[in-house]
Amino acid sequence: MITNIKGIAKMTHNGLFRVIAAVLAIVIFGAGTAFAASNEPYTVDIYDGLTVTRIETNKQDARSIVADAKINISDDDVLLLDKFEVNSPSSIFVCRNSTINYIDADGNRRTVQYAGRVADFIESMGVTLGEHLVSSVNVKSIATDGMTIQILNSYDVTVNVDNEKHIIASTAETVKELLSEYNIVLDDNDEVDPSLDTKLYNDMVINVYRVDYETYEEEKIVSFEKKTIYSSAMQKGSTKVTQEGTDGVKSVVYKNKIVDGEVVSTYVESEKIITAAIPQITTIGTKVATASTKKIKSNSNPISQLTLPSNVEIGANNVPTSYKYTIKGKASAYCVPGGTTATGKKVKPGYIAVDPNQIPYGTKLWIVSDTGIVYGYAIAADTGGFAGKGTFVVDLYMDSLEQCYQWGSRDVTIYVL
Numbered sequence: 135m136i137t138n139i140k141g142i143a144k145m146t147h148n149g150l151f152r153v154i155a156a157v158l159a160i161v162i163f164g165a166g167t168a169f170a171a172s173n174e175p176y177t178v179d180i181y182d183g184l185t186v187t188r189i190e191t192n193k194q195d196a197r198s199i200v201a202d203a204k205i206n207i208s209d210d211d212v213l214l215l216d217k218f219e220v221n222s223p224s225s226i227f228v229c230r231n232s233t234i235n236y237i238d239a240d241g242n243r244r245t246v247q248y249a250g251r252v253a254d255f256i257e258s259m260g261v262t263l264g265e266h267l268v269s270s271v272n273v274k275s276i277a278t279d280g281m282t283i284q285i286l287n288s289y290d291v292t293v294n295v296d297n298e299k300h301i302i303a304s305t306a307e308t309v310k311e312l313l314s315e316y317n318i319v320l321d322d323n324d325e326v327d328p329s330l331d332t333k334l335y336n337d338m339v340i341n342v343y344r345v346d347y348e349t350y351e352e353e354k355i356v357s358f359e360k361k362t363i364y365s366s367a368m369q370k371g372s373t374k375v376t377q378e379g380t381d382g383v384k385s386v387v388y389k390n391k392i393v394d395g396e397v398v399s400t401y402v403e404s405e406k407i408i409t410a411a412i413p414q415i416t417t418i419g420t421k422v423a424t425a426s427t428k429k430i431k432s433n434s435n436p437i438s439q440l441t442l443p444s445n446v447e448i449g450a451n452n453v454p455t456s457y458k459y460t461i462k463g464k465a466s467a468y469c470v471p472g473g474t475t476a477t478g479k480k481v482k483p484g485y486i487a488v489d490p491n492q493i494p495y496g497t498k499l500w501i502v503s504d505t506g507i508v509y510g511y512a513i514a515a516d517t518g519g520f521a522g523k524g525t526f527v528v529d530l531y532m533d534s535l536e537q538c539y540q541w542g543s544r545d546v547t548i549y550v551l
Contacts, residue, residue, distance in 0.1 A: 176221050180205060182228040183278070194220050200228065212249040214276070232277050237284040239267060248277055261285055266336060268305060289334045293318065295342035297394070308333055309340055318342060325393075346392045349403060356382035359413040367471030368419025369535020374470045375519050379414025382407065417470055419535060436510025437532065438501075440484030443511075446500070446551055452508050454500050457549040461493075463527030465501065465509075466520070467541040469534055475516035484511060487518035487529035493550075500549040501528070507544070 175190045180203050189203045196213050207213070210231035217225040229249040236244045236259060248255045253273035256263060263269060263285075270284040277283070286305040293300045295318055306312040310330035313320065320326065323345040328338075358379030368374070389403040442448070449455040473481045477495050486499070493499075493514045501509040509530055518529040528548065532538045 174221070177223045178218070179225045180228065181225060183230070192221075196226050200226060210247075210249060214251070227276060229276050230279065232279040232281065234277055235280070235282040237282065239285040239287055250277060251275070252277055252281075252283060255283065256285070266290075270305075289336050289338060291334060292337075292339045293342065294339070296344065304334065306334060312340070313342070321345075323347065343393050344395075347389055348392060349387055349389045351385055351387050353408065354384050354386050356384050356407070356411045358382070358411040360416070361413045362416045362418060364420050365417050365470070365472065366419075366421050367473075368417060369421050369469055369538070370419050372419040372469055372535045372538065374417050374468050374473070375414060376417040376470055376473050377413065377415035378476065378517060380412040382411030383409040417473065419469070421471075421535070436508045437530070437537075438484035438510035438512055439482050440511045440513065443498070443551075446498075446511070448500070452502050452506075454549050454551065457500065457551055459550050461527055461548040461550065463546065463548075464525070464543050465503070465528045465530050465541075465546040466518075466526050466543050467530045467532045467538040469532050469538050477515045479515050481516070481531055483509075483531050483533055484513065485515035485531055486512045487516035487531070488514040489518060489521035489527075490514070491521070492527070493548075498551040499528075500551060501530070501546050502549075504545040504547070507541075509546070 173192050175192045177188055177190050178199055180187045180189065180200055182205055187203045187205060189199065191199050191202060193199050193202065196215055196218055197207070200207060200213065205228065207228060208231065212229040212231075214227035214229055217227070229251070231247055231249040234246045234248050234255060236246050236255075238244075238259075238261070246255075246259075248258070251273070252269060252271050252275050255277050256269060256273065261267065263273070266288050268286050268288045270286055271281065288303050288305050291302050291304055291312060293302055293312070293316070300316070302312065302316060304312045304315060306315050308330065309326060309328060309332050312334060313326070313330075320342070321344070325343040325345055327341045327343070358381050360379065363376075385406045385408055386402060387404045387406075388400055390397045391399045391401075436442075447455045468487065470481055475481055475485055475487075479485050486501075488495075488497075495514050497514040499512045499514065501512055503509070512528075512530070516529075516531075518526065520526040520529065526543070528546070530541065532541060
């Protein structure tokens with residue numbers, strides 16, 4: 135350094151002057167350039183609520199720039215400068231001192247004065263947002279007067295619906311609100327577990343069941359009942375089926391409950407009788423026979439009380455002079471005073487019980503026992519309890535139980551007229 139300086143000192147006066155002049159020119163040019171750069175104007179966008187003002191300035195202080203834009207700010211207002219850079223196109227955000235309605239995660243309410251971003255406000259309230267705490271307002275937004283900022287609980291919930299699993303983070307309070315929030319629509323029959331009014335909690339599992347119903351109809355046999363009645367019109371100890379039982383038919387409407395495409399239950403929705411069942415009625419006599427009861431005699435006087443048709447003639451040995459054919463077999467006797475036959479006739483001697491498959495209802499007959507007792511003219515009008523068993527061919531109606539006992543079981547010849 136010293137050598138160089140001495141060498142410079144030996145230079146001629148004019149030469150030294152020229153060197154000094156050159157150095158000064160360089161210094162002065164550089165200083166001029168720096169001064170010019172510091173005064174170059176740049177644009178700044180100033181955001182004040184919904185209003186944006188653009189200004190060209192060469193000032194360095196943000197508040198001075200805002201003042202030049204004729205935007206009034208108070209000492210309580212705050213300028214956000216994270217997007218502001220001196221001498222470069224940039225932005226300044228005006229945060230007005232505002233009244234904030236604050237609701238914490240437990241539902242407690244407060245009114246707070248604040249100027250700045252929502253995120254900074256929440257932090258100033260001692261709250262750290264995280265996995266299960268969120269803000270009701272965008273944390274990047276600027277707090278405005280009258281704004282309500284609520285800290286909400288966020289729940290991780292699993293929703294199983296339509297054969298799919300959805301893991302959802304939600305701030306809803308109830309199951310119903312969550313389903314509505316995610317547009318999960320329920321039909322009238324659909325079911326939800328847990329119920330719609332259940333409050334959410336973390337790691338909750340909600341199952342939505344799609345429910346449908348279908349109906350179908352079937353015909354079912356209604357079995358007839360068996361009833362027993364007692365009658366003083368019948369002699370004590372006598373028993374007779376006075377009404378044959380018949381099964382009925384009913385229509386049954388069933389309803390299937392279908393959950394997610396599978397039938398889970400079936401129940402009867404309605405029943406309708408198509409044909410009513412007719413009960414079987416067995417009559418048991420309670421009447422005690424009296425001494426004056428008419429007895430059966432072995433003579434030609436018929437037991438039957440039916441009037442013999444005029445075209446029928448009875449010849450020798452109580453045999454009709456004209457008949458179609460004869461049937462031989464055993465005949466029993468029964469007595470049901472006041473009863474009704476299967477064909478609707480009031481019972482009396484002469485209306486007898488038969489197997490209608492062998493002797494059709496309405497067939498006219500003449501009956502004589504092998505011992506000579508004449509039952510006489512008879513009409514097949516009732517069904518015998520022996521039908522289909524092959525034990526008897528007819529059951530003869532008598533006036534009394536005593537006559538039935540006297541008759542017992544006898545071989546007879548039946549003349550089909």
